[in-house]
Amino acid sequence: MSAVQELLAFQRETEALSQVMGRLGWDQETMMPRGAAEQRGEEMAALEGVLHARRTDPRIGDWLAAAEAATEEEAAQLRLIRRSYDRTRKVPARLAAEIARVTSVAQGKWAAARKAQDLQGFLPVLGQVIDLRREEAAALADGGDAYDALLDGYEPGITGAEIAALFDRMRPRIVALREALMAAPPAPQLTGHFPRDQQRALAEEVAVAFGYDLARGRIDEAVHPFSSGSHNDVRITTRVDEAEPLGCIYSTIHEVGHAGYEQNVAQGYGLSVLGQGVSMGVHESQSRIYENQLGRSPAFCGWLHGRMVDRFGKLSVGGPEDFARAVNRVASGYIRTEADEVHYNLHIMLRFDLERALMRGDLTLADLEAAWNDRFHADFGVAVDRPSNGVLQDVHWPVGLFGYFPTYSLGNVYAGCLHAALRDAMPDLDDRLAEGNLAPALGWLRERVQTHGALREPRATIEHATGAAVSEAPLLDYLEAKFGALYGL
Amino acid sequence: MSAVQELLAFQRETEALSQVMGRLGWDQETMMPRGAAEQRGEEMAALEGVLHARRTDPRIGDWLAAAEAATEEEAAQLRLIRRSYDRTRKVPARLAAEIARVTSVAQGKWAAARKAQDLQGFLPVLGQVIDLRREEAAALADGGDAYDALLDGYEPGITGAEIAALFDRMRPRIVALREALMAAPPAPQLTGHFPRDQQRALAEEVAVAFGYDLARGRIDEAVHPFSSGSHNDVRITTRVDEAEPLGCIYSTIHEVGHAGYEQNVAQGYGLSVLGQGVSMGVHESQSRIYENQLGRSPAFCGWLHGRMVDRFGKLSVGGPEDFARAVNRVASGYIRTEADEVHYNLHIMLRFDLERALMRGDLTLADLEAAWNDRFHADFGVAVDRPSNGVLQDVHWPVGLFGYFPTYSLGNVYAGCLHAALRDAMPDLDDRLAEGNLAPALGWLRERVQTHGALREPRATIEHATGAAVSEAPLLDYLEAKFGALYGL
Numbered sequence: 001m002s003a004v005q006e007l008l009a010f011q012r013e014t015e016a017l018s019q020v021m022g023r024l025g026w027d028q029e030t031m032m033p034r035g036a037a038e039q040r041g042e043e044m045a046a047l048e049g050v051l052h053a054r055r056t057d058p059r060i061g062d063w064l065a066a067a068e069a070a071t072e073e074e075a076a077q078l079r080l081i082r083r084s085y086d087r088t089r090k091v092p093a094r095l096a097a098e099i100a101r102v103t104s105v106a107q108g109k110w111a112a113a114r115k116a117q118d119l120q121g122f123l124p125v126l127g128q129v130i131d132l133r134r135e136e137a138a139a140l141a142d143g144g145d146a147y148d149a150l151l152d153g154y155e156p157g158i159t160g161a162e163i164a165a166l167f168d169r170m171r172p173r174i175v176a177l178r179e180a181l182m183a184a185p186p187a188p189q190l191t192g193h194f195p196r197d198q199q200r201a202l203a204e205e206v207a208v209a210f211g212y213d214l215a216r217g218r219i220d221e222a223v224h225p226f227s228s229g230s231h232n233d234v235r236i237t238t239r240v241d242e243a244e245p246l247g248c249i250y251s252t253i254h255e256v257g258h259a260g261y262e263q264n265v266a267q268g269y270g271l272s273v274l275g276q277g278v279s280m281g282v283h284e285s286q287s288r289i290y291e292n293q294l295g296r297s298p299a300f301c302g303w304l305h306g307r308m309v310d311r312f313g314k315l316s317v318g319g320p321e322d323f324a325r326a327v328n329r330v331a332s333g334y335i336r337t338e339a340d341e342v343h344y345n346l347h348i349m350l351r352f353d354l355e356r357a358l359m360r361g362d363l364t365l366a367d368l369e370a371a372w373n374d375r376f377h378a379d380f381g382v383a384v385d386r387p388s389n390g391v392l393q394d395v396h397w398p399v400g401l402f403g404y405f406p407t408y409s410l411g412n413v414y415a416g417c418l419h420a421a422l423r424d425a426m427p428d429l430d431d432r433l434a435e436g437n438l439a440p441a442l443g444w445l446r447e448r449v450q451t452h453g454a455l456r457e458p459r460a461t462i463e464h465a466t467g468a469a470v471s472e473a474p475l476l477d478y479l480e481a482k483f484g485a486l487y488g489l
Numbered sequence: 490m491s492a493v494q495e496l497l498a499f500q501r502e503t504e505a506l507s508q509v510m511g512r513l514g515w516d517q518e519t520m521m522p523r524g525a526a527e528q529r530g531e532e533m534a535a536l537e538g539v540l541h542a543r544r545t546d547p548r549i550g551d552w553l554a555a556a557e558a559a560t561e562e563e564a565a566q567l568r569l570i571r572r573s574y575d576r577t578r579k580v581p582a583r584l585a586a587e588i589a590r591v592t593s594v595a596q597g598k599w600a601a602a603r604k605a606q607d608l609q610g611f612l613p614v615l616g617q618v619i620d621l622r623r624e625e626a627a628a629l630a631d632g633g634d635a636y637d638a639l640l641d642g643y644e645p646g647i648t649g650a651e652i653a654a655l656f657d658r659m660r661p662r663i664v665a666l667r668e669a670l671m672a673a674p675p676a677p678q679l680t681g682h683f684p685r686d687q688q689r690a691l692a693e694e695v696a697v698a699f700g701y702d703l704a705r706g707r708i709d710e711a712v713h714p715f716s717s718g719s720h721n722d723v724r725i726t727t728r729v730d731e732a733e734p735l736g737c738i739y740s741t742i743h744e745v746g747h748a749g750y751e752q753n754v755a756q757g758y759g760l761s762v763l764g765q766g767v768s769m770g771v772h773e774s775q776s777r778i779y780e781n782q783l784g785r786s787p788a789f790c791g792w793l794h795g796r797m798v799d800r801f802g803k804l805s806v807g808g809p810e811d812f813a814r815a816v817n818r819v820a821s822g823y824i825r826t827e828a829d830e831v832h833y834n835l836h837i838m839l840r841f842d843l844e845r846a847l848m849r850g851d852l853t854l855a856d857l858e859a860a861w862n863d864r865f866h867a868d869f870g871v872a873v874d875r876p877s878n879g880v881l882q883d884v885h886w887p888v889g890l891f892g893y894f895p896t897y898s899l900g901n902v903y904a905g906c907l908h909a910a911l912r913d914a915m916p917d918l919d920d921r922l923a924e925g926n927l928a929p930a931l932g933w934l935r936e937r938v939q940t941h942g943a944l945r946e947p948r949a950t951i952e953h954a955t956g957a958a959v960s961e962a963p964l965l966d967y968l969e970a971k972f973g974a975l976y977g978l
Binding site for chain 2: 012013014016017019020023024027031032033034035036038039040042043045046047049050213214215216217218231232233235270271
């Protein structure tokens, strides 16, 4: 075998083991008996040890030195393997293990602190997590910007400065739109009782309409919905609240967006470094365009309204138009994951500024709560009433995911670009959406984005799909037009 | 760290990875999307490669050479690790991989051949499996008996000659009992419609009554019920036939026996070589005593009859006595897994004689069907009507499990020994069983057998528990007494 062949065969086994690791995570959130948590920790640590040894195996360096790519695909694989090898080797094994240990402890402490509204009790362990991630970032950055080094792990090729500039351009138009919408008469809200089994059945129907292949996936329930796996085994979860059916439906569509990206990668790329979404941002672009630009479009809401009435009887909101307004209701809220499309990116901008300051040492833990609450009040017009609605609201920081948040906004920006190009290519899109027919839009996304997996770098992936440079303008134009119309501005 | 400490730490990680492998198998039978089969094969092969490398790691030899056990437990661990290391290293990696590949192919061909009743089409691949396992056996046997070498992988310390002698002693009394029962008026049969959800709920109730800890386990459905996992994550499956509820209930009790053994091993033994059942035979002793000597006892049947009437209304069989006769109905049948307690061991004796002859080359594949069918007619009094009721009935031979069948009968013999000792220790056992109170019997089994895991060799485990040498006599005495009374002989 040539060096390339040996390297790719070795990598294929690593990818297969990495899929096993992902499935352990899925099992933990859906199926695992509660008494098995400690044992599961040992199982995952043992497998992580195997994966770490493979990812830093010195033979990879030898193979890379000797390898010559014969195709564009092989060149991309070598590039991705080299990047992973270089990054993994820069972090000492001792530090990687310590991060795994401390973030596991911090996750438990966060859950308890959140329940007890005890931010002060949580700050010491958060400080440990931050110190460890700063140490890791310094090792990765090689003298460069530490925050950029972390960001690079989630969205290769973009810098904190670029994101700051992007957010500076987005912010005034979002704030202006938000203020106009908050001054307008509020949209109606859906109320009633929606039985679990009916919600699950409708979620499955909608998932299939959005192209989810149940022969290569399955749908279960979890506290926080997620998608996991790749290639021919991609599983999603949803959540059910019998008083509020839209959470179940739109969580499902969101996760089907992630899963669709994984399921639709070219079959030949399966179990290779090309056979998965290229970055967190591009992944999020798929979940967001499925969920929002398609799933929350007034045209699709018309179709969904009919399916809701069929399953649940008369709704508390009037006809399809009122239903679309309820689906797209804009309201200030504390929780990012429940935010409407207009508020969503304001949450991310807040997180980005705070975590970048924390990483740089410009913000201390002692000042974190005040900084969050002041900023939140300024941006959202309401005061944070308790830590579980503020600093403690989600698990990203406790588990050390610094540099991750901005990819959510990048996903929205990318989705905006893709949506504009899709509308150009498909002038009758709304007619199809009104029939519940997603196939044309999904086919376009599949061909333009999903089938290529990780072949191109993140921004190049979007630019290849749209034929235009990435810009925030399409997203902002879309938000102003859509919400202006829905709210009669 | 000392050599013992290093070895045991290394082994602990191997055990954790082995648990992961087991869970992939569970997932495959219960949760996996059907389109993921090929990908799963690659994942399991990659993990198997990791496990094989660890099990043959030369450092184990160095550690074993330097290790000194400080306790009885450490001595047992070193003995079990040495045995596994020696066995694994005797089989060339090339042969192990070839066996994995061919048995995987053979399993698929068996399923197709069974459906098509095409034994002839299946024989060539069965021949390959046999040749490979004979080659493996020769490598393991080091000049000794090849069948014994295979048997040793499932039931260490027993030989084919000992089993042959045991079966020779058992056979006359079983044949005589069978003939007497077949001449007596038949027992009644339970008929009716038993809704799936009610069966599942009753199965869960019965599982809990038999001590299954749902905080460290779960119950799902599978085509062929099984138990998997160990320590704090032990999962079982059951099957549901709405026309026949006893299959679901007794499959569940059987698997709870296996699971109970794993769940009740001393917590300190978890994720070590001691932390699991010691052999297939001792494992089966637990599932069989739960299922038969306890679960099918007339006393427990009385309690179960009440629970059945509560859930399903009036039954087709009269009162508790008739129900106990229906549960213990004796009838000739082709399928081992559906056999009553009297016929069960006749199935195993047939398999044992045929597979031992195949391994020795005394029986050719061309003669296999005639040998099976002649023997079956002689033993069971009916002619085999098609291959799926004969040679093709189960998957053991296709996947190469030669030497495994006799452990099922050893389990019955061991269960007979344990049951006799339990009755001696607990004269009022039937009163407790009649209340549906399994706790005293389970406590005895837990303390005498289960908590010790793999600390002692198989027969020593049973002899330690009962204070007597292993013998077939208690099982045969029990069968004659129980079925004589039920059938009014």
